Amino acid sequence: MKKIISLFLTSILTITLLSAASVWSSAAPASDVVIAGIVRNATNLPDEGNKFDANFGVFKSSSNLTAWNDNKQIDIGGGNRTPMVINNAAAEEWKAFGDAGVTINEATAFQIKLKTAGYTNLKFSCTQKSTAKGPESFALSYSIGSPTGPFTAIENSKRDVERVSDNSYAALKTTYNKFALPAVLEDKNDVYLRVYMIDSTLDKRNNGNTSINDIYITGDGEEDSEPYIPPEPPVNANLMSISRTFASEADPGRKFNADSGVFKDVSDLTAYNSNQQIDIGGGGRTPIVINNAAAGAWQSVGDAPEDEGVTVNTATAFQIKFSTAGYDTIRFTCFQKSSASGPEAFALAYSIGNPTGPYTAIPNTKKTVVTSAENTYSVLEKTYDEFVLPAEIHNKSVVYLRVYMVDSELEDRSNGNTSINNIKIIGNKIGGPTTKGDINLDGKVNGMDLLLMKQHILDVPGKKLAEDTDAFNAADMNDDGKINGMDLLLLKKKILG
Numbered sequence: 001m002k003k004i005i006s007l008f009l010t011s012i013l014t015i016t017l018l019s020a021a022s023v024w025s026s027a028a029p030a031s032d033v034v035i036a037g038i039v040r041n042a043t044n045l046p047d048e049g050n051k052f053d054a055n056f057g058v059f060k061s062s063s064n065l066t067a068w069n070d071n072k073q074i075d076i077g078g079g080n081r082t083p084m085v086i087n088n089a090a091a092e093e094w095k096a097f098g099d100a101g102v103t104i105n106e107a108t109a110f111q112i113k114l115k116t117a118g119y120t121n122l123k124f125s126c127t128q129k130s131t132a133k134g135p136e137s138f139a140l141s142y143s144i145g146s147p148t149g150p151f152t153a154i155e156n157s158k159r160d161v162e163r164v165s166d167n168s169y170a171a172l173k174t175t176y177n178k179f180a181l182p183a184v185l186e187d188k189n190d191v192y193l194r195v196y197m198i199d200s201t202l203d204k205r206n207n208g209n210t211s212i213n214d215i216y217i218t219g220d221g222e223e224d225s226e227p228y229i230p231p232e233p234p235v236n237a238n239l240m241s242i243s244r245t246f247a248s249e250a251d252p253g254r255k256f257n258a259d260s261g262v263f264k265d266v267s268d269l270t271a272y273n274s275n276q277q278i279d280i281g282g283g284g285r286t287p288i289v290i291n292n293a294a295a296g297a298w299q300s301v302g303d304a305p306e307d308e309g310v311t312v313n314t315a316t317a318f319q320i321k322f323s324t325a326g327y328d329t330i331r332f333t334c335f336q337k338s339s340a341s342g343p344e345a346f347a348l349a350y351s352i353g354n355p356t357g358p359y360t361a362i363p364n365t366k367k368t369v370v371t372s373a374e375n376t377y378s379v380l381e382k383t384y385d386e387f388v389l390p391a392e393i394h395n396k397s398v399v400y401l402r403v404y405m406v407d408s409e410l411e412d413r414s415n416g417n418t419s420i421n422n423i424k425i426i427g428n429k430i431g432g433p434t435t436k437g438d439i440n441l442d443g444k445v446n447g448m449d450l451l452l453m454k455q456h457i458l459d460v461p462g463k464k465l466a467e468d469t470d471a472f473n474a475a476d477m478n479d480d481g482k483i484n485g486m487d488l489l490l491l492k493k494k495i496l497g
Contacts (some may be wrong), residue, residue, distance in 0.1 A: 007050050013191070035122070036114040038065050038084075038215040065215070068194070069095060069108045071148055087209040094208075096200035097153075098421040104141050105149045109196035110212045113147070116188045119219030121421040122181040126195065126215045127172035127285065129427045133208030134195045136160055138175065142185055143192045151194055154182060158198055161210070167493065170435050172213050173426065186219070193217075246265055269423065272402070273299055273316045275356055290316065291417040298343055298416075300408035301361075307408070312349045313357045317404035318420045322354070327427030328394040329441050332387045332401065335380035336369040340418030344368055345378075346383065348407040350390065362390060366406055369418070380421050382446075395430060437491050439465070439475045445494055449474075453491055456483055 040371065067076045067086045076084055088094065097107040116122060130136060140157035143149045159175045185191050188459060195212060207371040271280045271290045280288055290300065299316045300307050324330055338344060347366045349359040367383040393399045428441075437445035439452045453475050455463035465483065475483045477490035 026042050031193050035219050036217045064113050066111045068111050071105045084213050085209045085211045088207055094301055096197045096198040103155050104151050107196040109194040112193045114191050114192055116160050119221040120186045121220040122185055123178040123218050124176050124181055125178055126176050127213050128175045129172050130161050130163050130210040131208040132163050134210040135200050138195050139198045141194045144188055145190050147192050210230050216389050269322050270319045275313050288421050289417050289419045292415055300405040302407040312359045315404040317402040320401045322425050324396050326401055328430050329428040330389040331426050332384050332389055333424045334384050334420055336383045336420050338369050339416040340371050340417040342418040343405045343408050345407050346403050349402045350393055351400045352396050355400050436477050437494050439471050
């Protein structure tokens with residue numbers, strides 16, 4: 001077991017499946033012991049144990065990871081893709097639960113087989129992505145003992161996946177992060193977990209592909225070696241995320257109270273007003289909400305007479321706690337909304353190591369949020385989209401980020417509410433590989449990177465990329481040690497998909 005774990009942690013180009021032993025030792029119980037793990041970041045390594053064919057990149061027949069459509073097993077492709085892919089050529093037509101006549105059993109799905117005998121407190125993690133024409137939402141279901149079900153839906157497990165044209169391993173992003181699985185799955189010989197397609201808005205169901213990777217399932221049980229620690233992806237690693245679609249969903253780890261929908265005390269997400277912590281309400285709302293009943297009166301940084309004396313430290317704010325130790329190129333995403341009488345604009349500030357500051361305002365971060373009288377999750381809109389945070393927060397043990405109220409034009413500061421959700425903070429592992437084409441290292445590959453490459457090739461003064469830097473390596477698309485017209489052509493092709 002120790003040898004397997006050592007190989008798993010030291011070789012990033014290895015796929016390993018670890019299974020719980022059928023006979024347990026008398027060792028003390030351990031937490032977060034791996035029960036099943038599948039990680040693959042290259043397409044050229046065969047794994048006969050999982051029936052992965054290195055030539056065609058296909059899982060087939062009996063396997064720990066399979067794919068299903070209309071409750072019939074189909075091939076999982078790889079090739080030059082991420083590489084665990086359902087391509088519509090195999091599925092023929094995406095089937096989403098939520099479509100007329102499609103059941104959970106029939107929905108297109110990845111299926112993971114595992115054994116949980118001797119384990120409790122099961123948790124599931126994975127990364128995913130789809131192409132622009134692939135499915136955008138998934139949820140979880142399970143069957144005990146039978147690969148064809150019937151499958152039972154797991155509540156509050158719906159997650160959106162990002163659609164990107166990049167078919168590389170680096171494009172995958174976390175969808176489930178230690179998601180707690182139902183207790184009914186504990187201590188079972190054969191469990192089948194499906195990650196199935198749900199609520200698709202696609203006009204066409206006969207194109208695109210969707211990928212899964214970095215799968216691991218952990219539990220609490222007895223083991224004669226140290227707990228398995230899954231490797232962090234080197235690029236776009238998920239450092240912290242909070243997503244809540246129902247106010248009734250409990251999360252003891254973050255002090256989410258299912259009865260009152262309140263984050264409080266020590267938490268990854270808190271709220272502050274006048275630099276004092278206040279409750280975040282939920283109830284029937286989106287459900288992560290600052291209500292003015294808790295804030296007392298909105299405090300906004302700005303030039304209005306009502307804002308006199310308000311600082312970045314004292315402004316009403318959502319506060320997010322996370323660690324960036326070992327990571328740089330930190331990016332922030334969230335969705336927000338306010339009621340008609342709630343605050344309409346926010347900005348970002350940070351403090352390192354201290355929840356009460358002092359806070360440093362981040363320039364050019366002011367965003368206007370959508371206003372709506374509807375208090376549902378669906379009305380939230382993205383305000384920050386992988387916004388690049390300052391280098392000062394790189395590689396820090398504890399960082400506090402505030403999304404604070406700014407330049408409010410409200411006449412009444414004693415009414416309304418404001419919401420935040422779908423919070424995600426990602427970063428790149430320091431010393432890890434760069435994403436090809438991401439020349440400005442902002443986590444994206446777009447026209448700005450194309451401009452930087454052109455400036456380098458044309459020898460624009462002050463714009464040459466220094467060799468042996470992350471920017472140069474990202475621009476060297478074909479790894480030939482030079483940046484020229486061939487790299488420019490490859491970058492254009494990547495941007496255009």
